[in-house]
Amino acid sequence: MSHPNNKVSSSSVDNQEIELIVGNSSSNFSGVTSTMLQVTSLQKHMINLRIMGKHFVPDPSMTITFWEVAKMCRRPLSNGKWRIFHARRVDEMIQGVILKYVFRAKIKLVFSSAAQRKRSASTVWLSNKMDAVIAMSNRSAKYLNKPPAKINLHGVQIDNYTPAENKQEAWQALGYGGKYGIGILGRVREQKGVHLFVEACIKVLPKYPDVNAVVVGAISSSNQEFVNELKEKISKAGLTDRIVFTGELPFEQIPRIFSALSLVSALSYNEGFGLTVPEAMSAGAAVLATQAGAWEDIIRPGVDGYIVPTKDQQAVTEKMDLLLSDMDKLAEMGKAGREHVVKNFKVEDEARNLVEFFRTLQ
Structure with a gap:
């Protein structure tokens, strides 16, 4: 499956052509980590991307550091468009906010929210700094301080989970x-x-x-x-x-x-x-x-x-x-x-x- 632009991220892609930066801040493997790895393994054939943080990433060439992102995003893409920073955790939102508002990175911040609990004041503040918030279910959308830009449910690797013949x-x-x-x-x-x-x-x-x-x-x-x-x-x-x-x-x-x-x-x-x-x-x-x-x-x-x-x-x-x-x-x-x-x-x-x-x- 590929995007119409047919872009493929690989170690040969120059950093200046990277369009999507994906957060990966946790050293503990979790469902969030698993989802990120599954999704990016497919997205890399649709959009030029890098994963910010090396935790559990099988291909080191697909990773990038915070400081490399800060330097790379001082300027927009060659076509003038801004890059996307995708966060799935609160501390990744913090990283994104620092990049955009302290280092003046030319990025659009997106947060995928799955939590189903009342948000702390600090989380609400961070969410308000995002350019878009995606809810991972209709139930999680109800816990956001404002309606999400999109609801996008997780998917399954159907070839890994198949019914037994008997x-x-x-x-x-x-x-x-x-x-x-x-x-x-x-x-x-x-x-x-x-x-x-x-x-x-x-x-x-x-x-x-x-x-x-x-x-x-x-x-x-x-x-x-x-x-x-x-x-x-x-x-x-x-x-x-x-x-x-x-x-x-x-x-x-x-x-x-x-x-x-x-x-x-x-x-x-x-x-x-x-x-x-x-x-x-x-x-x-x-x-x-x-x-x-x-x-x-x-x-x-x-x-x-x-x-x-x-x-x-x-x-x-x-x-x-x-x-x-x-x-x-x-x-x-x-x-x-x-x-x-x-x-x-x-x-x-x-x-x-x-x-x-x-x-x-x-």
Whole structure:
């Protein structure tokens, strides 16, 4: 996929021709980092870009330093247009503001906002210094101090998250028992709603002897007691072999887990966006999710899954029971979800939509 201008960023492109600078300020790998790397790997074929900061960037030639940006942006592009600086974090907004208002860089500042919480006064001030703010979901747009210039949902690498040809065989190959698998993935803690999933499984799984469950994710020392309490409840229910905590698995194994699951739950209290849901749908799993992140923008209730209120144990249990009561319908929901993501939530679309929007600002 390429932009009509057919520009390709590479180490051979002179800095003076760089049109897009992308923030990369965090030394901790996160969902924001993952999204940035996925999107820029596609955008570099659409627009000349550099990433400001070397953290986790596989090709060092694609990076640039703060001081190099400050020097490069003293003058606009050769065609007179200003460059775009794209921030995804608050400290990247700070970097952009310093570049533009202290070093007088000829740049347009864009901030992508995913957070769903009341903004601090300093964040509001920084946002007001942006030339444009993009919301990552309709829900996150409600927390901005003024309407966003654009709403642009994240996309999924659909070729990485594909449905198994036979979910039963794929699940049984993982070795967790049962004919069908359901699961919840992510850091194992209360805020992720893991206890809601486990409590629902304890109530529902005895009705469905062919279904086993997995909790996939890292368990920190601070959450070990939380997990021990859940394991004790599971043991008392006689379901130790049917509700399994896998611990943290290598990242490259996650698509295989998704593709084998018939149902994925995402029950967080809050999320910035929540890629778990579209990734699960891309892999052909039905989804049960809370009113967090962008999930209400993605899930079509009764078609590819269900949405429940946050922290609502009864709703989670009832919907899990409903979903597991008809495995054929559950499989159809998974197929519908895959088609929905392929049509509407590809990472290629996210990358292209951003570049097209950046062009309107120049």
